[in-house]
């Protein structure tokens with residue numbers, strides 16, 4: 272019996288997936304960036320770029336630090352049902368960019384929108400510039416804590432340049448980062464605050480501080496973390512689930528057709544006069 276090709280569902284799925292990708296990326300830049308085509312808006316953007324507001328804290332590195340905290344620390348903090356106090360620099364309220372980051376709307380691959388004034392941008396970095404220039408008054412500078420300053424302790428470089436880790440280990444920098452890391456563990460999870468705090472203190476040392484050494488090759492985050500849901504992964508999963516019944520239906524119809532043809536041949540053979 273002729274078999275239904277095993278690769279057919281895969282080919283079918285890939286074709287639909289590529290089709291979707293094309294639909295997303297083929298949107299005209301003119302449509303996406305409609306308000307930027309307006310000359311007044313373009314002039315505003317030019318003005319914004321010409322006089323950037325001084326913020327002595329890297330937004331990109333703060334974002335990396337925040338992602339690391341969310342992925343490799345907060346799942347454990349939530350599991351212990353522990354409330355971090357405000358002197359802890361890792362407390363979400365201490366992130367000066369938090370409010371702005373929450374007002375980023377990622378409409379699609381080529382469109383980012385400002386949640387305050389609804390202006391659209393082609394890339395996240397333009398929206399970042401817009402925040403720096405137009406909404407700098409919304410930065411939470413009350414505690415003057417820059418998450419990017421904690422990057423040494425939190426291994427931001429490991430996450431940002433995960434593919435190129437060829438830089439030589441500097442013992443002085445490793446010692447400095449270890450000290451910063453341990454002081455974070457002490458202020459965020461004081462061991463005299465009960466069992467949960469002690470457990471989190473130990474976890475923090477293990478997860479972040481132990482890897483600050485040049486003598487041993489230790490990777491950060493040995494306890495793993497919660498992977499943030501990847502939009503592409505979610506879309507692929509949903510699409511696969513939606514397509515599964517159709518694939519089964521095609522296989523079923525094909526096999527039924529083949530069985531029918533074979534049955535017909537058998538009947539013809541039997542009824543043929545000998």
Ligand SMILES: [Zn+2]
Pocket residue numbers: 385386387388389390401405406
């Ligand atoms: Zn805005």
